[in-house]
Amino acid sequence: MRNLVVRRAIQMLLIMLTVSLLLFAIFDSDQFREKAAVAELGGFGIATLSADDYHEWLQKKGLNEPFLARYAQWLKAVAHGDLGRSVEKDVAVATLLKESLANTAILAFFVLLGLIPIALTLGVLAGMNEGSRLDRVISVAAVITTSIPQIATAVLLTVILALGLGWVPAKSAMTDGWSFRPLVLPLLTLLLYDIGYLVRMTRAAMTEVMASQYIRTAVLKGLPPWRVIMKHALRNALVVPVTLIFLELNGLLSQVVVVEVFFQYAGFGRMLFDAANFGDIQVLQAATLVAIAVAVVSQLLSDAAYTFLNPRVRFK
Amino acid sequence: MSVAPLLECKNLSISYAGRAGDVPAVVGFNLTLKPGEAHGLVGESGCGKSSIALAVMRYLGRAGRVVAGQILFRGRDVLAMNDAEMRRVRGGAIAMIYQEPMASLNPSMTIGEQLIEVPRYHEGVGHRDAALRARAMLDRVQMADATRIMHSYPHQISGGQQQRIVIAMALLSNPQLLLLDEPTTALDVTVEAGIVDLIRRISAEFGTSMLYISHNLGLVRETCDRITVMYCGEAVESGPIADVFRGARHPYTRGLFASNPSPAADKNSRPLRSIPGQLPSPRARPPGCLFGPRCEFFAVDRCDAQPVPIAPIAGSGDHSSRCLRVDEIAWDAAPAAISSRAAAVFGEVALQVNALTKRFGSVSANDGLSFEARRGETVAIVGESGCGKSTFAKILMGLLQANSGSVQLAGLELSRLPVTRRNPQTIRALQMIFQNPFDTLNPSHSIGSQIARVIRKLGVQRDAAKVREQVLELLDLVKLPRDFAARRPRQLSGGQKQRVGVARAFAGRPDVVVADEPLSALDVSVQAAVSELLIDIQRRERTTLLFISHDLSVVRYLADRVVVMYLGQIMEQGSTEQVFAPPYHPYTEALLAAVPIADQHYTKRKVLLSGEIPSASNPPVGCRFCTRCAYRIPGTCDRLAPPLQQVAPDHQIACHLPREQLAAMRPVFEEVTP
Amino acid sequence: MKAGIALLLALIWLPLAGYVMFRPALGALAPYLLLPSIPAVILLYGIAVRSWRESRVAVFGVTLVCFWLLMAVTAPYLPLLDPNKPIAPFVAPGGIKHGVLFLLGSDMRGRDVLSRTLWGCQRVLVWGITATSVAYVVGAGFGLIAGYLGGWWDEFVSFAGNVLLSFPVMLLFILVLNLLGQSGFNIIIAVTCSSAPVIMRIVRGLALDARSRDYILAAQTRGEHPLWIMWVELLPNVRGPLIIDACLRLGYTTVAITTLTFLGLGLQPPDPDWGLMIKEAATAALLWKYSYMLIVPAVSVSSLILGFNLIADGTREMSLRD
């Protein structure tokens, strides 16, 4: 286990270095310098600048330094815990990151809170009895919900729940401070897809386990059905879904982009989207590093869960 | 007078729902099992024998269904029981032992938990008592270190131990009936012998009735009182062991015996006879006698007129047969003569192996192998799992490189020459037949194209028409219809695929063919056909055959020379006669004794090995076999490497035992003089 | 048979891709280009239904996908209104305004929803299928290299894959499209960047598994070149799981393309596009009475994705049965 952690940590550092270097290289183009200038001065403003003034402006903003020097500077700062400042928002990246991550964490928490019990229960119920009516209903519902793009769900839920019935606000900007109601639409949008997905995975794992020989052994031992399911089947069937739930943490970072942008929820996804569109390199760098960390840590957690739930791996 | 039967199957028929309607698996099956009796159910794969056991447990899955008949357990219809009753029967009155112990144990529960469940749910025993009983039962199935085992997970113990756990689990509820579904098929021979011994002891000790399902006639003979032979879902012959083994009264049973390589068989003078033809598909069952199309006694318009019932044979006790002509056939007459072969003449040394050593980290997979094979000779390499025989094959084929030693093919050093650097001649000269028929052919390409590729690749032929001609000739050679060239591997049976494998190996007219367990996954009757084929082609081509196997009966039949390996080392080598007769290496002796013999004319001496095969990564010091050897000389065998004793010209045994003691060993089999 | 299917696919895909990607360059040829694709789609549907007939689920999926394929190739020949021409805004489905019947209503700019929806499938299908195919070629190539050759190749390819996989997919899309500009071809690159590593992993795993198969050993022992082994011996046998994954991936790519358009990052208006239609509806038609503007494209895109998912499910079901 310790080996695994160390290996993952090294892998994470390597990926972070590669990715940050890549990003720096990408954003070191004239195109992105001009983008930064347009973002600050506007298309009309920049058109008034002479070539010299433009260069002076770049110099002033520190955008004209050689690429490696900037990268080295940045690395040094990051090593000292300084993630830089957002050009667009004029805030320390660390602050921005902290707030947006906290918001996304809240969203993710509620997603998991709804996702885990509902999806696992439905998946197990469906997989327990492959081909039964309940299985068919659940499976059909799951495949349909996983077929609806989240943009469509988001808009439709807004039409019905927010503007039609007026139950919840249409947007989740939470201008009056945190409350749960504005979270409902993003939550439902994410849940609808994710539940379907996890149900399908759980069902597949469960049917596979139910067809296994050790379940046959358990049944032919004369154990009551609940004992077979709860003790023999679940433990094995949940290995895959549980590892998937951890991996889902990483997937959520991607999914929240659409949902947060559409519902204007001030989370990590929206920050990422804004920064990428604006070319806010420091934010993007830091956010990407966080994303990589989340990716690697969720992978690690998933491996750990797999190891923990799977004695075959645990006692090797 | 007669005891009430424990289990009765009356006219039992089982079908599985398929995509195109029901497929019958068992038809009109009858069985009566008395208390304390052991009944063997024998047949080749797909004959429906496992379905019967599962039907008794009422566990046929979603697709399976009993379509007719009754299963009476202690006079009560199992099919009519309610769920609660059924639960009491399952694992209580009837317990089952499975083919694959690893898959049958829950990987995420400790063995203790799985054992304790049985008394807890069947007898409501408290946890502590249940644990005590489980431990006690582990002792009774001769599991050492029971406490550790109780806390272990299934993957942490060996296959043999796992099967003992499954047996212990079955016995914990004191069942009246044990269903054993090929309980030793997945195990090594010497381990199998231990399990078979255990089963025999249990049935004696507990008085449990057994339904023993196996494809191995020898095993059934050694464990059962009665036997039922099944063919295509029907029982074709049934009777007491002695009666059936002495005088089979159904052509299929006879065919099975004739294709079984008994000690009496000899590839030159008494070749095996395989059953012609193939199993019919369950959808296209022939009219009348199902075995009709393959039967040498088939009578047109009689055998195929109407379904043949199973009927008691006149003048016998309770021996019955499903043959119309049971009274007409001269059962005792010698089978139609099969042309015997002339003994082969061996040529010069084709392959020379000298002190070959291969290590994977700390594991020494091959340790100082030395032997040679001559042109036209069949050399068998025998050993159980982990003995290093497959590693050796890979070195030979250039897929692995040896650490030291040499392998010379016609003077060319191969031990460190990867296949990618070998010249086309060498590659052509050395080909291989693989173990798993389902894996040996690429499922995506037609048979013809796969053979043709070999012909072109090995440079035998380039011209398209000639390549095609040669493909067809090769199909002829392995006795497959020419239209198979266009077929896909999945349309072929296992035996047919293995024939294609043989054709492919011989397509380049190789000098040496390595056959890695080519028969082990095949049914007995198919095994016989393929081995006959191998011999014929080998003779014709004067090929050297390196035959890797764990099955001593096949080796005895096929090989000219035998090399016995254990944990990477050669224990004994010599001609087949020399190895199969005293003096033996103690391991060879145990191996021989572990082979079940189906032939009534032979008796076998009992030699049981203790323990399991040690891990190859941590082999014993001294003689590697010393941990299991009954003749172990303490202080010597476990310290010093054994000397190589030349007991006869060409016969070497690596053992510390004095030559006299070796010479004094009695043969393992002895022919019963009638 | 195989060649026939390949021919059919080429007959559908090439004209359709040409039509969608290079319509202006085609000039006068454009209107006739798709004619041969129509019988090809019908024939393909027949073949697909036959080969998947054992799974009702898959047949339903095939029907959905082929329906949209058929719409894509017949759109120019159907009696549809100009999908880009504003006629009368906010006409409810079935309404008639200015003497024009709007079967599925008209949008906020007065364009016919039905014709926009039917035309809209062209872009999603063409770019989705193309992007997925390219991702497959790249991913499977690297997967075979990593899985079969192993060693340093594996280390390098796997690391590169891990680097790409550690980006959230959306970030990758946004970066690529921002960097290279927004066009269908860059969507292909973006989808390749995000999907190819996953495909690479799958193929690598399958190749690792297949590598130990006897038929691969057989090929090795007769001295076949690694490329031959990968291409002829390995690839055809990892096809099954890959077909399932490809169908699911087509669904993901469809979602990605519509989502990117929705975010203003994907294919550019004005040509009708489902993502764009949903976006426009999200701006102007948030009322229940106008929700047909949303529901029609939403149901369309969902049905296409459902089709892909069902084919995947059906194929999996059939492979488990064998």
Added chain:
Amino acid sequence: MSPPAEHALLPKLRQQLERGVLSRREFIRFATLLGMAAGTAYAMAGVAAPVMAGGTLPFPAAEPGAKRGGKLRVGEMVARMEDPATYNWNEMANQTRPMLEYLTMVGADNVVRPMLMESWKASADLKVWTLTVRGGVMWHNGEELNAEHVAWNIRRWSDPALGSSNFGLSTFAALTELTGAKDPKGRALRRPLKNGVEVLDSHTLRLNLAQPVLSVAEDCGEFCTLVVHPSFKPPLSRNPIGTGPYTLTELRVGDRCILKRVEKTTDGRDFKYWGGEVYLDEIHFYHYEQDNQAAALASGSVDAIYELSVEQIELAQSIPGAKILSVETAQTLCCRMQVDVKPFNDIRVRRAVVKAADNPAIKKLVFGNHGTVASNFHVSPVHPEYFPLAPVVRDVAGAKQLLKEAGYEKGIDLNIVVGNNDGPWQQAACEALRDQVKEAGINLTVTVVPATKFWEIWTKVPFGATSWAHRPLGTMALAQAYRSGASWNESHFSDPEFDQALSDAEATIDVQARKAKMQKVEQILQDAAVVVQPMWRPVFILASSKVYGYKAHPARQMQLNKVWMG
């Protein structure tokens, strides 16, 4: 302080008004530009003036029942507040306006009124302007606003190196001179005039312009001319010293911008706002993307929004308790062709495009009954020097003929790039254009790029649709966008005759004469077929009916000083 002396031109204006040559509206605009008080000008023109507060205050009179207190929540994109002089979004100015103020205010009626500048006076040749700074204006740090402060700001706006779009305004451009050198792109370099801004006394300063400029007062109310304290260092959000009644208390870009009423100066005194009573305690700007603002108002998350797109009107009408406000503007869309790039270097192609386009139809399609049809010469009827040319008439046959002559008898493929910077209506206009020119055999494709991307390429694409904001004078946009070598000359139009005619018009102070000269200017531009300019757009905004005093502004300036919540 004595009322400023009347400008020499005013009597003439009055004459023209009386003769009916000048409309009343034009008279009021000109009179105020020349320094007359708006109320006086209205009275002189005989038009009922909007009810205003007394004195020289630019604000409307207090409404009866106006309530003090409460907060207004506005939905708009919350942007950075870096340097008011380089603002490039209207939203930035909106967030700043309650805190920083202009020298003048251009009202919703397009009439300029004094703000921090109490009065202004021009020399007869319009080259020397004397500006009087309002007395008693208090900075948030307790200082009083004086002429030095204003001069510091004006000098800053005239600095060519600042990158401010103010530099494009005539007044500030006229405070610079050519250096004679050119930059690598061939643009003439400029430097500030030595003695351009003179401080006369504590509240008076004088501008000595290089050219005559009429629009000084309006330029001083343009959106980038917010007056900052001389201690100002960007970003403003960290250094918010202003003269307005509110101050910034919280700015989170992309989230919120909160302004609160100033009660105390930073040196501890009671703050007294010069402009009288303001009602709102707090102004909150909440970030909502353009598309989302209407929905946010519908769910009650905000009370007013920055803009309603024309497609959302249907939606907005269904929101209970919301009112739609609209105003006509001089904002426009120029589908301009670069005259030196093939195929647009052939005037016949440009003419064909222009002829094939149906401006009234495009306007109608995009804005229905709102907005004004434009005629491809970029001078609006609201501009004082507007000379009405005959409206352009669509002529498909003529367009076809021209194309044929140009060698494109089989039609031509063109592509127009649009950035939707000002909203999706721009794209709709381009699409309508596409459908119309198709009949003439022009296959126009529309490429939509994201707004930010568009500003990187707007001067580079051969055929592009750029949105132009309102300019107070017609000559201004022409000078910025069509004069040879001008920095915003995106069409690369270069015609010495045009340049000369434009210079003549600019130098003509007499409005009637100027108007006459504009005919030639406009005609050259229209004949050169540089732009398809289909319409002057209307602006729609949406507010809750609880919000009072909230008006749509032609330049979309939010003026919240007198807004109150009911």
